[in-house]
Amino acid sequence: MKLDVNPTRMELLRLRRRIGLARRGHKLLKEKEEELMRRLIPLTKVVRELRRRVEGLLREAFQKFLIARGGMDPEVLESAIVHSQNPLQVEATTEPLLNLRLPIFRFTASKIQDSRFKPSYGFWGTSGELDTALEEYTLALQNLIPLAEKEKALQLLAGELEKTRRRVRALEYRLIPDLEETTRFIQMKLSEVERSNLTRLMKVKDRIDLDHRQCREGGDQDALNQPAHHGSRDRPE
């Protein structure tokens, strides 16, 4: 669609500059889209694998916990769990990628990092199944934090990719064609003005030539000195 602009040479120059800029932007955005895509695909695989693992671990842990819960007195279970000495601290920072800030989660002060989970309760009245359930939960948590990090990164990358793709499409199918069309229109308009000027000048020249010819044919030297009829008002008598 042609833009609503004045078909002047200035506008043409301005539009040409805009086209150049749009093409450069398109190229850069296209490269960004490719880079985002290049990072997104392996990350999707990692997230899918991590999620499958976490879901499996959580399912197993939950089943074990239910069995432990069934075999224990409710108050013993509550007192065993509520006084946990395994606090979890996660440090959240960010890492720049393109124009994004991807999250980084790191365990800072936690026994969760240890391969074996040490229960914060005694043995009497508690179930061994509770130990294994909490171990499974710990294992799930070790994977859950990286999963959260990766899923958030994936979400941000996917959002950015969508935005970039929209911009690329807008440049490719809308802005650049519109600017080109407008440029073509202005060029045509300017050519037309050029042609019309040329025609006018040719007409003037023909007229002058005609007057000269008439003078020569009449043999009157004075007539030759006489100004042309249409220019008589400009000349002094």
Added chain:
Amino acid sequence: MNPSYDDGDTRYAYAVGRIRTLEARLLDGQRVERLVEAKDFEETFSILRETDYGEEFGEERVASLQEIEQVLQIKREGAYRTFTELCLDEEVRELILSTQDYQNIKVLIKGSVTGEDSDFALSQFGILSGEKIKRIFKEGRSQGFSTHLRKAVEAGLSYDTPEWIDIAVDHEMFRFWSARAKEVGNDFILGFIQLILDLENIQTFFRIRRGEGGLSFLEKALFFNGWGEDTMSLHRDRFLKAFESPWEGISSYFFATPYERVLREGGEYLERKGSFASLEKLCDDCRMEYLRSTRLMTFGVEPVIAYLYAKENELKILRLVFLGKLYGITQEKIRERLPEVF
């Protein structure tokens, strides 16, 4: 304690008669099997409609796990009330119910050490109510406790980590139990405490062996042997020797003891599937088998004690079945952990 249990304590004639009626209302194996095989939650309700739980579960007024827990807690309360009412010997009553007091002591000490409010985990079934024990503890009036509870408080307060507080208080509890059982002089009670101690040590042995802590931790965590080598009780040295042994060889250290099968089968299952379900089931079954011997007794406190534990066992079965049905645990998995009925 007078009169001697062995002579046939006729004071318990009424109590035993009442217990026999209550025992008849306990869920039998067939019904438990039907419960396990029930295809959904509603079917378990319809099976329970024919039992002692008909009033609570019959009209399907109970829908959530929280409501089920409430019903089970009411039934538990009823069992403890029956026990308190029918147990005529204060020493025995104190011995059996003290486990709840020790539980409350642990909750309060851990709460004061970690700063976590855990009053909701206080048990109401002890000799002292949860509220009373909390008041005495918070006021720092340890003289308000009986000597054995005071010792447990002192032992617990000398540690600052929840697991060691638990272990210290539990050790005091078993010390009290063994002393009180000897004092009472009832063979059934002595044997029962011994059985509980052995089974706890077996489970602790496998749990530490599987986890971290090593031999030194096991040495500290194992309950002392209150009876020595002259009894059938398992001496802690057996566990210490068997600790480093591969699982196939463990049962040989317990050869010709009543627990050989528990150790062999439970240990094998643990090694194969990484689950304590079988070991815990076998331990529960051992307890039930011992308690079943009271069925032949006409007089005495033994059937009263057995009923309390049988009811606790039944509530455990129901909790497992309900959890299984509610969260889609397979019948196989439920059966693996389901203890035998009384």
